[in-house]
Every structure is written in C-alpha cells, then in structure tokens.
Amino acid sequence: MKNNEGGFTSSFGAIAAAAGSAIGLGNIWRFPYTAGANGGGAFLLLYIVFVFLIGVPIMMSELTIGRRSGQNAVGAFRVLSPRQRGWMLVGFWGVLTTFFIYSFYSVITGWTLDYVVLSCSGGLSGKTPEEVSAVFREFSSGSFWPIFYQIIFMAITVAVIMMGVQKGIEKSSKILMPVLFLLMVALCIRAVTLPGAGEGLSFLFKPDFSKVDGKAVLDALGQAMFSLSIGLGVLITYGSYVRKQDNLFRSSIIIASTDTLIAVMAGVAIFPAVFAFGQDPTSGPSLVYETLPNVFNSMPGGIAFSIAFFVLLSIAALTSTVSMLEAIVLFVMQEFKLKRVTAAVLCTLATLVLGILCTLSFGPLKEVTFLGKTIFDILDTLTATYMLPLGALAIVIFMGWFYPKKEVLDEVTNQHTLKAGFFKAYYFIMRYVAPVALLCVLVAGIVASFR
Numbered sequence: 001m002k003n004n005e006g007g008f009t010s011s012f013g014a015i016a017a018a019a020g021s022a023i024g025l026g027n028i029w030r031f032p033y034t035a036g037a038n039g040g041g042a043f044l045l046l047y048i049v050f051v052f053l054i055g056v057p058i059m060m061s062e063l064t065i066g067r068r069s070g071q072n073a074v075g076a077f078r079v080l081s082p083r084q085r086g087w088m089l090v091g092f093w094g095v096l097t098t099f100f101i102y103s104f105y106s107v108i109t110g111w112t113l114d115y116v117v118l119s120c121s122g123g124l125s126g127k128t129p130e131e132v133s134a135v136f137r138e139f140s141s142g143s144f145w146p147i148f149y150q151i152i153f154m155a156i157t158v159a160v161i162m163m164g165v166q167k168g169i170e171k172s173s174k175i176l177m178p179v180l181f182l183l184m185v186a187l188c189i190r191a192v193t194l195p196g197a198g199e200g201l202s203f204l205f206k207p208d209f210s211k212v213d214g215k216a217v218l219d220a221l222g223q224a225m226f227s228l229s230i231g232l233g234v235l236i237t238y239g240s241y242v243r244k245q246d247n248l249f250r251s252s253i254i255i256a257s258t259d260t261l262i263a264v265m266a267g268v269a270i271f272p273a274v275f276a277f278g279q280d281p282t283s284g285p286s287l288v289y290e291t292l293p294n295v296f297n298s299m300p301g302g303i304a305f306s307i308a309f310f311v312l313l314s315i316a317a318l319t320s321t322v323s324m325l326e327a328i329v330l331f332v333m334q335e336f337k338l339k340r341v342t343a344a345v346l347c348t349l350a351t352l353v354l355g356i357l358c359t360l361s362f363g364p365l366k367e368v369t370f371l372g373k374t375i376f377d378i379l380d381t382l383t384a385t386y387m388l389p390l391g392a393l394a395i396v397i398f399m400g401w402f403y404p405k406k407e408v409l410d411e412v413t414n415q416h417t418l419k420a421g422f423f424k425a426y427y428f429i430m431r432y433v434a435p436v437a438l439l440c441v442l443v444a445g446i447v448a449s450f451r
C-alpha cells in the first residue's frame with residue numbers, strides 16, 4: 001500500500017533529504033557543547049565509533065523498513081509483521097518520541113531566528129560579554145518574543161510539509177544543503193585562521209582519555225542517535241519515499257559521513273574561536289548563543305559572520321524540523337486517512353502546545369520542575385538518553401531477530417541486483433553488537449539517573 005503522492009525522484013534528492021534531517025541543531029548547537037562538556041577529543045573518537053559501528057546499520061535498517069513497507073513508522077510494522085501486531089508499538093513509541101523532540105527543538109529554532117534578526121539589526125554588536133549574556137537571558141526568559149519566533153519557524157516548517165514530498169521536502173533539501181555546506185566551509189576557514197586557533201583545534205582533536213567516564217559514553221551514544229535522526233522512525237518515513245533502485249547501504253554511509261563531517265566542521269568553526277577569544281568551551285547549551293556572539297564581536301567582519309552563522313543554523317534546523325513533522329504527519333495521514341494539509345495543521349497545533357510549555361520553561365515556568373529538571377530539560381534528556389536508545393533497541397531486535405533474514409537481504413540488495421559484501425557484517429551487528437551495546441547504555445543510563 002504505497003502512498004499515492006510519489007516519493008523522492010532521485011538518489012541525490014533522497015540523500016539530501018535524509019542528510020537534511022540528520023544535520024541540524026544536533027550538529028551545530030548540541031554536538032559542540034556536549035563534546036565540550038565531555039573533554040573534546042576523546043568524546044569525538046567515541047562518537048565516531050558509535051556513528052559508524054551502530055548508527056549506520058540502524059539507519060540502513062530504518063530505510064529498509066520504510067522502503068519495504070511504503071508506510072509511516074506505525075503502518076510499517078503492521079505491514080511487515082501482519083501476525084504479530086505488537087511491533088506496531090515500536091512505531092507509536094517513535095512517533096511519540098518525535099513529537100517530544102519536535103516540541104523542545106522548536107524552542108531553539110525560535111532562538112536561532114531571533115539571532116538572525118539580532119545579527120542583522122546589529123543588536124549583538126559592540127556589546128561586552130556581560131551585555132551579550134544579558135541579551136540572551138532577557139530574550140530566552142521572556143514569553144512573547146520567543147513564542148513569536150517559535151511560531152514563525154513552525155509555520156515555515158508546516159509550509160514546506162504542505163507542499164508535499166517532492167516539491168516541499170526534496171526540493172528544499174536539494175537547495176538548502178549545498179548552501180549550508182558552503183557557509184560552513186567559509187566559517188571554518190575564518191575560524192582556523194584566527195590567531196590562537198591551535199588551542200581550540202587541539203581541544204577538539206587531541207583525545208584525553210581520562211575524561212571518558214560512563215556519562216561520556218552515554219552522551220556519545222545519545223548524541224550519535226540524535227544527530228543521525230535514528231531510533232524514532234523518522235528515517236522509516238523517509239525510507240518509504242526512497243526509490244527501489246537506490247542503494248541503501250551506500251546512501252546510509254554517505255548520510256552518516258556528511259552528518260559527522262558537519263559536526264566536526266561545527267567544532268572546527270566554534271572551538272578555535274572560543275579559545276582565541278578566551279571563552280569557556282564547557283558553557284553548555286548556551287554556548288552558541290552566549291559565547292559565539294562575543295567571538296563575532298571581536299573579529300573583523302564579525303557581523304557578516306554572525307549573520308552567516310545563524311542563517312546556517314536556521315537552514316540546518318529547518319530541514320530537520322521538516323523531517324520530524326513529516327514523520328508525524330504521514331502517520332496521521334495514513335492511519336487516520338486525513339489529507340496532507342489537514343494532518344499538517346493538526347500536528348503543528350498539537351506540537352505547538354507542548355512547544356510553548358518548553359519555551360516558557362526558560363522563563364515563567366522555570367520553577368515547574370521534576371527531579372530538578374525543567375520541562376525542556378526533561379524532554380531533552382528523556383528523548384536523547386532513554387527514548388531513542390530504547391526505540392533503536394526495538395528496531396534492532398526486529399531486524400536482527402524477528403524479520404526474516406531473507407527479506408532483509410532481498411531489500412538491501414534490491415532483489416539481489418547489488419553486491420552484498422557488507423551484509424554479513426551488517427547482520428552480525430544487528431544481531432549481537434548493537435543490541436548488547438544499546439542494552440548496556442540503557443541500563444547504565446537508568447542506573448546513573450537513580451544514583
């Protein structure tokens with residue numbers, strides 16, 4: 001039961017869309033501060049191992065499940081496992097996770113948009129670090145403006161979704177991803193030519209293994225899954241649009257490599273500048289918003305770079321929010337038989353409600369906490385540390401132990417027209433390596449949170 005809209009028209013379109021999903025705030029906002037908090041180089045190494053050892057096989061599995069079934073995350077399991085309907089729960093879990101992630105993610109997208117405007121209007125330039133922090137705190141703890149920008153960003157996202165898979169998602173990704181890459185190259189060149197860049201680069205690339213503890217391992221895996229958009233069925237959804245003749249193994253490698261490249265480039269663009277201007281690399285989620293403007297202020301041509309950076313961040317975020325909303329929308333469209341436009345509006349309104357609560361958790365609802373965490377922090381940790389690994393574990397068990405091996409082989413080799421040299425390794429990882437690794441991480445995560 002293919003959806004009747006038609007999917008991606010080319011292999012490049014599919015890769016651009018999936019890479020667009022993967023490359024987002026996760027690479028440019030979350031990766032640098034998570035790496036910063038976990039010691040830099042050693043974290044990067046750990047991260048890369050997780051991306052290629054576990055991430056790529058899971059990504060390929062999701063694309064396979066999607067393409068084989070032609071369905072949203074829930075429908076996919078119904079089609080592939082018609083007798084054991086319980087697997088559909090994995091799909092529901094994924095849609096719920098996506099809903100949570102989109103809600104808190106949209107807060108940061110709103111900030112980003114505000115920073116584009118601030119950079120253009122010179123609202124950040126000529127300020128001392130204290131004043132820059134004050135601008136950030138005042139803005140993020142408010143109600144009207146952060147919600148205003150959040151709504152604008154969600155409106156742009158839903159507009160792309162309403163244009164459909166080919167004219168909306170595929171077309172925008174094909175244009176925006178190359179632009180993003182060029183902007184990133186420009187920023188990197190600027191950063192590494194700053195005096196004193198070496199210190200930042202060695203922070204990022206020189207592994208200090210004394211910094212690697214259980215938390216770093218946990219953070220690295222969570223970050224890898226978040227950044228690759230895996231474990232929640234978003235790539236099942238995109239997989240359902242991938243052409244039958246595309247090579248899923250090759251695509252997965254390209255998507256994961258580009259995603260990792262952009263994360264590393266974000267580190268290269270950010271850390272040298274942070275060190276060159278004496279800022280703190282471990283300052284956390286506000287690194288990009290409180291630290292970087294100082295960096296831009298103290299370099300020649302800073303305003304142009306500031307605008308370029310926040311535009312880049314917005315582009316990266318948009319192709320990601322589009323993929324999240326699409327996953328929820330396709331689920332609603334197929335399962336409740338609604339039109340694309342209706343589903344898109346309903347899903348956006350639902351996310352907006354939770355999204356606004358997340359925005360307010362930086363201001364008026366700051367005191368509303370659970371185990372010391374605000375609504376935003378709860379959703380961030382809950383999804384990246386627990387829901388994604390659990391969702392991924394279920395997907396891995398489905399592919400490695402439940403879905404017939406013959407069918408998997410059939411789909412990933414395009415009915416045996418492609419060589420399958422990778423298949424043995426892939427299947428071994430899906431059966432043994434990935435489940436054990438995910439289980440360890442999950443247990444460690446749960447234990448750590450109760451200590």
Ligand code: PHE
Pocket residue numbers: 021022023024025026027101226227228229230232234320321323324
């Ligand atoms: N991968 C995206 C990023 O790095 C975030 C994302 C997570 C997108 C889950 C879709 C699904 O920003």
